[in-house]
Amino acid sequence: MELTPASCWPRLPATPNPATVPFLASGLAAELAYAFDGPFHFVLPDAFTANLLALRDVLAEAAVDGFVYYAKKANKAAVFVERAAAGGAGVDVASAAELREALGHGVRGEHLMVTGPAKGTGLLRLALQHGATVAVDALDELDQVIALALAGRLRPARVLLRVLPPTQPHSRFGMNEDELATALKRCREAGDALRMEGFSFHLSGYALQPRAELAAQLVDLCATARSQGLAADRISIGGGLPVSYTDADSWHTFLADQRPAHFHAEKAFRSGDFYPYHSPVAGAEAVAALLAVRPADGERTLAELIRQAGVELLLEPGRALLDQAGATVFRVQGVKDREGYRIVTVDGTSLSLSEQWFNSEFLPDPVLVPRERAARSGEFPASVGAATCLESDMLTWRKIAFPQPPRVGDLLLYPNTAGYQMDSNESPFHDLPLPPKVVVDRTDRPRPRWRLDRHSA
Ligand SMILES: Cc1ncc(COP(=O)(O)O)c(C=O)c1O
Numbered sequence: 080m081e082l083t084p085a086s087c088w089p090r091l092p093a094t095p096n097p098a099t100v101p102f103l104a105s106g107l108a109a110e111l112a113y114a115f116d117g118p119f120h121f122v123l124p125d126a127f128t129a130n131l132l133a134l135r136d137v138l139a140e141a142a143v144d145g146f147v148y149y150a151k152k153a154n155k156a157a158v159f160v161e162r163a164a165a166g167g168a169g170v171d172v173a174s175a176a177e178l179r180e181a182l183g184h185g186v187r188g189e190h191l192m193v194t195g196p197a198k199g200t201g202l203l204r205l206a207l208q209h210g211a212t213v214a215v216d217a218l219d220e221l222d223q224v225i226a227l228a229l230a231g232r233l234r235p236a237r238v239l240l241r242v243l244p245p246t247q248p249h250s251r252f253g254m255n256e257d258e259l260a261t262a263l264k265r266c267r268e269a270g271d272a273l274r275m276e277g278f279s280f281h282l283s284g285y286a287l288q289p290r291a292e293l294a295a296q297l298v299d300l301c302a303t304a305r306s307q308g309l310a311a312d313r314i315s316i317g318g319g320l321p322v323s324y325t326d327a328d329s330w331h332t333f334l335a336d337q338r339p340a341h342f343h344a345e346k347a348f349r350s351g352d353f354y355p356y357h358s359p360v361a362g363a364e365a366v367a368a369l370l371a372v373r374p375a376d377g378e379r380t381l382a383e384l385i386r387q388a389g390v391e392l393l394l395e396p397g398r399a400l401l402d403q404a405g406a407t408v409f410r411v412q413g414v415k416d417r418e419g420y421r422i423v424t425v426d427g428t429s430l431s432l433s434e435q436w437f438n439s440e441f442l443p444d445p446v447l448v449p450r451e452r453a454a455r456s457g458e459f460p461a462s463v464g465a466a467t468c469l470e471s472d473m474l475t476w477r478k479i480a481f482p483q484p485p486r487v488g489d490l491l492l493y494p495n496t497a498g499y500q501m502d503s504n505e506s507p508f509h510d511l512p513l514p515p516k517v518v519v520d521r522t523d524r525p526r527p528r529w530r531l532d533r534h535s536a
Pocket residue numbers: 150153171194195280281317318319320395396397398399
């Protein structure tokens with residue numbers, strides 16, 4: 080069957096990742112697919128370390144006293160926690176299991192930040208025992224922290240008060256102005272049982288200006304709290320640093336051109352439902368840009384405001400620390416024809432590609448790693464389905480223009496999946512095994528080394 084011409088199919092080539100080149104060239108991907116007899120993720124901890132160093136460099140260049148907590152929810156692999164500990168970073172945890180994992184992989188208790196709503200007594204007790212900072216989300220939680228601190232006679236509970244962002248009043252997280260005033264009063268009354276270290280927020284979306292504005296408001300809140308005799312010397316601006324998965328041209332062309340005909344079953348996506356797969360500034364550069372914003376009266380930059388207030392800036396990036404730190408490999412298990420395109424079925428599920436479960440699509444082009452180079456080359460559009468009985472279980476609804484016809488036994492590599500894609504929604508549906516995580520380091524060698532990750536939960 081003659082397939083529709085190539086120009087019909089928008090492309091979103093992933094930002095090149097030099098570390099995957101020797102991995103693919105060495106033939107390791109096919110060997111591992113054979114060994115695991117199913118899909119697998121590979122993680123690249125050196126990229127994590129490089130991202131962490133870049134963030135710290137930006138803080139140093141701006142002369143801002145700062146501390147980075149890796150938001151562990153973005154990936155379960157132990158190796159990233161190990162790298163955070165080795166790199167002098169902390170870890171943001173949101174469950175007792177995450178807290179135990181972080182401690183077990185070398186992070187000091189006082190370098191933990193406990194986030195999330197209504198944390199539960201077990202988690203709060205562990206946090207207090209280990210000297211972790213608790214980002215308190217509600218007044219009843221604060222009461223519980225104070226009660227535990229008083230009963231435990233341990234060291235003082237360390238807390239930040241999480242602020243309900245005025246620009247996102249419908250968020251279910253954080254405390255409003257009145258609740259914050261009450262919280263400050265209760266912190267004062269708690270006396271030595273508690274150290275009120277400051278305020279925190281996490282904003283949805285990736286825009287820098289609202290983050291800078293709210294950060295400046297938190298600096299002011301610290302001044303108010305200090306005037307009441309509280310320590311208030313830290314602000315956490317949460318995560319949400321943007322990541323660029325593709326180049327500007329491809330992204331804008333895609334947004335302008337995309338329409339239901341580009342997707343299996345004519346599925347319609349609104350452009351606003353997609354993660355912004357390109358961002359003009361991303362990762363550490365976004366922190367530099369954020370610190371250079373002039374919020375409030377526009378006179379001083381955020382960096383100056385933070386410095387002058389003698390406040391420590393805390394960051395909780397997940398996705399940005401994991402940029403280019405892993406990819407996911409599936410094996411093609413079947414190929415069938417549809418009108419004008421093909422459906423490729425792989426040996427795993429979209430539960431290992433979480434974006435598919437947010438009424439959206441993981442857009443960076445998957446890369447075909449064929450068993451053999453085909454004689455024919457050109458444009459061969461195909462969507463990618465999962466090995467399950469669910470009609471909606473598609474790894475890629477979009478018709479990807481592959482350079483040769485995908486065949487059974489070929490591999491499909493989904494690039495840059497370490498941030499949230501790999502495991503936040505994973506499930507052993509159909510009794511399929513969860514894809515293992517392979518740690519690949521020393522990618523500078525002709526044959527990279529690998530081992531299994533040590534995640535234990
Ligand atoms: C409180 C908090 N901190 C940090 C993060 C990490 O965000 P990101 O991975 O976008 O950096 C999140 C994500 O939901 C969060 O809720």
